[in-house]
Amino acid sequence: MKAIPYKIYLSENEMPRYWYNMKAVMKELPDPILNPATMKPCTQEELNQLFCTELVKQEFNTTDEYIEIPKGILDFYKMYRPSPLVRAYCLEKELDTPAEIYYKFEGSNTSGSHKLNSAAAQVYYAKEQGITSLTTETGAGQWGTALSMACAYYNIDLTVYMVKISAEQKPYRKAVMETYGAKVIPSPSNTTEAGRKILAENPNTSGSLGCAISEAIEVAMKTKNCRYVLGSVLDHVLLHQSIIGQETKIACEKYDIRPDIIIGCVGGGSNFGGLIAPFIGEKIQGKSNVRIIGVEPASCPSLTRGKYAYDFGDTGRTTPLLKMYTLGSGFIPSPNHAGGLRYHGMSPIISKLYHDGYIEACAVEQTKVFEAATLFARREGILPAPESAHAIKVAIDEALKCKETGEKKTIIFGLTGTGYFDLAAYISYNEGTMTDYIPTDEDLEKGFATIPKV
């Protein structure tokens, strides 16, 4: 066996040329997307009004296990990929564990996270289709930043509706997007009917992701050659994110690394779905026994405490209905610093895999997450995003179990991004003022009451 370096970088000619489509091997498919007006499955034609045609085609593709990545996207990927698969030698030593720990690090690009993998693809297909402008929403700002970078590269106009409170609290996130040429509008705004309506009802609102989605969709529907793009949850987003898993798998095969456990954080599910994609393929096909664990915040526990039901994707109840684990679109997550994991629902593919027993889930509290994040930063030198640190926490727990049992397991986790824009959270942890929030059963019932009857 070759000696394993600290950081495994694939060379350009080792880079994957295909995304991995989990649906092609799933024994049962996720339930179809429904049109809430008719309660019938959405057709591709219906979705083409809102999304780029090729992305809708990918959303409906249940047959091709491997989907070729166009050269125009591979060229973009070359700018910031491959991402390294890192052997956490220093963390292992600190934990004094027989386990071998690896992490796939997606934070080495200016957007600071994995989001760029799908942004690149979505903007490329828009350009190919002759689309001249795109709209989206952003909360914490990682998706908006990634999309701004991709739109600058492919020369497409972008309007980002940014939740007003985020735009005010994170002026630097806004500044990055503007440096990349995006138009950033705090939401609600008076640029849309949806925004004006909300402002008339509540002039002092600090905005919400639901409202920002409604505004972005409205503009996309009303503007010529314009489409709306989404950064997580949907099948085609997971498809693009499978570049993470594809690279990881090639690196594992090159160095004969055989993972026993794969761990990722889950919010909408896109990084997790991307990391596990080719591994779940092998598991479904009976070729591997790998344990796969999704980690969510205890404050927003859609997999571990949610219901598997049809629900809206947004709090504004304007999107098609998705069958997924959900806390209800009206669920209000208590404050948690991992903004990217504060989502009431979950990718339909991840939901189905979880429902069918292929993956496990667990929920962790944020003070424990920051404890793990700080240890990781000091040992491995990377300041992790709070979202990513959920996976770190569980990887450490599993490694410590190995220490007790003496088992030499191989653990891989996804390190989705960096925490440069999350330092207010670190300050709160360092000062000892961070607290944990776990919704009561009553809190959950209020959310469940907003799930539509189908």
Next chain:
Amino acid sequence: MKAIPYKIYLSENEMPRYWYNMKAVMKELPDPILNPATMKPCTQEELNQLFCTELVKQEFNTTDEYIEIPKGILDFYKMYRPSPLVRAYCLEKELDTPAEIYYKFEGSNTSGSHKLNSAAAQVYYAKEQGITSLTTETGAGQWGTALSMACAYYNIDLTVYMVKISAEQKPYRKAVMETYGAKVIPSPSNTTEAGRKILAENPNTSGSLGCAISEAIEVAMKTKNCRYVLGSVLDHVLLHQSIIGQETKIACEKYDIRPDIIIGCVGGGSNFGGLIAPFIGEKIQGKSNVRIIGVEPASCPSLTRGKYAYDFGDTGRTTPLLKMYTLGSGFIPSPNHAGGLRYHGMSPIISKLYHDGYIEACAVEQTKVFEAATLFARREGILPAPESAHAIKVAIDEALKCKETGEKKTIIFGLTGTGYFDLAAYISYNEGTMTDYIPTDEDLEKGFATIPKV
């Protein structure tokens, strides 16, 4: 010739095992460091009181061209190195230039810059010597962050005196250092005599780098098993930074890349000195004709408009005297967003090489720098630090000259770090409120008047 990938990563066994010591090949050496009390050259014994013994030995080493990097430091380097040498294909296309442009990117670590290369080495040697705590000062915060990371790794206590106004304006920088376990004290403070004296005279002062240096030195001198460490200017810092140039040179040789021009930004001179080290060695030995250009801000033009003279390293006039290009330790740089380049002096090695005609220098205005930074970000996907963008600006200028002449030159520049903590500057540029500041001759004369008569 092998096809050149977008990003060249050396494998672990290709990584350099030696630093490059320019002084071993320089035809004339820089003038010695003087003790301001005696005006005689400082002895190693004198400097050992303040700095770690091995670092002082390196400071005085004028004979060994290659100095072996200890395994303990190589292990640390493996955590975040090699850094990539990137072919700027997208920037070349945008400029429509026949030139080939490469950049060595040092920003892919949590400290966000090259500073970690010397921090790792200095803390390692402190640990070896049995030192249990270190002190330093930080202004913009990159050095303090890098040192905090290294101290966490090697388990050494660290106290950082951070210029008070910086600590207030950049609470997130402070938070990163604290997350890595450092004690960060806004300077001036009441923890030192120097600080108390300044506070008594001027209770509302916002602090200065000079004062922070004085406090850090005082604590180091008075504390058992404690030393002071410095992040730029001195010869041993440039030595450690030569890892940048060593990697670059190995990558160039592997792919038969022959640079015609090498460009770096210069503040104290450490990243620039590190990048050019092995290349200047060849130039001095008559083996190459490469042009080497240091780029400084027009607002703080030590090389292009300073005097070559003995001067103090700090505004507090407490350090030994260094022979260097200087604007005078009393020179007050007008505001400029590249905080890392706002230094009145310059590395004695770089000063000597410039004085002897081996390198060129030029000064650029910050609005032009941010114009280049924005173009670079949009094409190459990396948000550069304002400091690094000085090199980008001149690389673009040289590439455009090639477009005019049709010459296919090979240009390499140093991209020292990322701009995540500099977004206030980008906002000012995006909003059109950024202005340029060029000191008048009268401004310079005021600074020159503070240069001691030797």
